[in-house]
Amino acid sequence: MDGRYNDISATVEADRAHVWHHLFQHAVLDKRDPRILVEGKGMTVWDQTGRDYLDAVSGGVWTVNVGYGRESIANAVRDQLVKINYFAGSAGTIPAAQFAQRLTEKTPGLSRVFYANSGSEANEKAFKMVRQIAHKHHGGRKWKILYRERDYHGTSMGALAACGQEQRQEQYGPFPAGFIAVPHCLEYRKQWDVENYGERAADAIEDVILREGPDTVGALCLEPVTAGGGVITPPAGYWERVQEICRKYDILLHIDEVVCGMGRTGAWFGYQNYGIKPDFVTCAKGVASGYAAISCLITTEGVFDRFRTDPDDPMSYFRDISTFGGCTAGPAAALENMRIIEDEGLLENTRKMGVVLMEGLHDLMEKHAIVGDVRGKGLFCGLELVADRATKEPLAEALVERIVGLCDAEGVLIGKTSRSFYGFNNTLCLSPALIVGPSEMTRILDTLDAALTKATH
Ligand code: PMP
Numbered sequence: 001m002d003g004r005y006n007d008i009s010a011t012v013e014a015d016r017a018h019v020w021h022h023l024f025q026h027a028v029l030d031k032r033d034p035r036i037l038v039e040g041k042g043m044t045v046w047d048q049t050g051r052d053y054l055d056a057v058s059g060g061v062w063t064v065n066v067g068y069g070r071e072s073i074a075n076a077v078r079d080q081l082v083k084i085n086y087f088a089g090s091a092g093t094i095p096a097a098q099f100a101q102r103l104t105e106k107t108p109g110l111s112r113v114f115y116a117n118s119g120s121e122a123n124e125k126a127f128k129m130v131r132q133i134a135h136k137h138h139g140g141r142k143w144k145i146l147y148r149e150r151d152y153h154g155t156s157m158g159a160l161a162a163c164g165q166e167q168r169q170e171q172y173g174p175f176p177a178g179f180i181a182v183p184h185c186l187e188y189r190k191q192w193d194v195e196n197y198g199e200r201a202a203d204a205i206e207d208v209i210l211r212e213g214p215d216t217v218g219a220l221c222l223e224p225v226t227a228g229g230g231v232i233t234p235p236a237g238y239w240e241r242v243q244e245i246c247r248k249y250d251i252l253l254h255i256d257e258v259v260c261g262m263g264r265t266g267a268w269f270g271y272q273n274y275g276i277k278p279d280f281v282t283c284a285k286g287v288a289s290g291y292a293a294i295s296c297l298i299t300t301e302g303v304f305d306r307f308r309t310d311p312d313d314p315m316s317y318f319r320d321i322s323t324f325g326g327c328t329a330g331p332a333a334a335l336e337n338m339r340i341i342e343d344e345g346l347l348e349n350t351r352k353m354g355v356v357l358m359e360g361l362h363d364l365m366e367k368h369a370i371v372g373d374v375r376g377k378g379l380f381c382g383l384e385l386v387a388d389r390a391t392k393e394p395l396a397e398a399l400v401e402r403i404v405g406l407c408d409a410e411g412v413l414i415g416k417t418s419r420s421f422y423g424f425n426n427t428l429c430l431s432p433a434l435i436v437g438p439s440e441m442t443r444i445l446d447t448l449d450a451a452l453t454k455a456t457h
Helices: 008-020 026-030 058-062 071-083 092-107 119-137 158-161 197-212 236-250 301-305 329-343 346-367 397-409 439-454
Strands: 036-042 044-047 052-055 112-116 144-148 178-181 217-222 250-256 280-283 295-299 371-374 379-387 428-432
Touching: 026 439, 044 346, 052 439, 071 329, 092 112, 092 329, 112 119, 112 217, 119 217, 119 250, 119 295, 144 197, 178 197, 197 236, 217 236, 236 250, 236 295, 280 346, 329 346, 346 371, 346 379, 346 439, 379 397, 397 428, 397 439, 428 439
Parallel strands: 144 178, 144 217, 217 250, 250 280
Antiparallel strands: 036 044, 044 052, 112 295, 280 295, 371 379, 379 428
């Protein structure tokens, strides 16, 4: 990085005085300066002091899948914006049409794309479609939406009503009615002592459906791999059974791919690892890798057909808009982002480097008693830390923070997941960009190894 950022103290003070950071306790800044990032290239970011960090969490929250500093994306956005930046409602635009086509080529069985700006919004669209289908086609029944403990679907009130992390809901209720929790499927924290854990965890969903009444349940919304709730990969047999249950009770299956979508797990979408046939897929973060704000709800022609205008009911179309869903920066960036993933073989790299990451994390588990479990898929992995392997008591939050801080001090940014329902942030998260190479992976793993040692001695 050149020296031109060395004197940005006024900006640092502006940040301290006026910016309200996301998910952040500002009291921390009584003791230190805010960190301002000024540049990024590949997997490296630089702060206002010129320090560099290797980013092992793709922009903090698993977003920058193709890495920083992609001029071709910036150029594609620029070229599009000077042609036409925006139109919404009654007319479409070229990149919106092209990206919808390209995206649905990657999601066989799904054929319609509804654009929005954030993951929360895309999920809200799906929830609203389910409600409208209930009103229009089921006499008002089938209005309930099931979500799973530990899953997260966003920050708006509907999405938060569907949040399986109770700590995120605390202090923000009351919430809209009709969102019902089903049990989580994390085998490490067993709820049933059975051989076929995956099927049993899925059967627990059926139990909830039967309790609520199948004719009241419209949809089931699940993350393919639970992200912020602890990087939870589904146990064998889980998804097959979930799919069967949805078919049996005519329940729409909504897969939230906000994190897993666009290659994170080594497939275009996380659900494709498990042979699922969803009715709704929502995606956001990796769609344009953070170069523009875009999210998509992708659905079937069958769902779409239910909203065709009925001559007896001209208001029965989907009466929903996100103003900036008409901004062309999003699909222009997304088209180029997709081209990069294809041309640079990033799905292959994700699968290959995902194996290296998983092996490295298993080595750490052998070496460090505080690593209770290692989970993940592709370049999306978590280590659940425990004070005692036998009792699985979660590691104290302060120690988890210390490990994250020790890595930071060595110039490697790692993450930790949100408070889980038993009250601790005890899962570390590693989700490097899909471009990660062997030397960067070695540095991430070595730094984590040293931090785990230092924190516990
Ligand atoms: N779904 C999942 C699985 C997420 O992890 C998130 C955000 N972390 C969201 C939805 C919400 O996305 P956004 O913050 O873009 O609204």
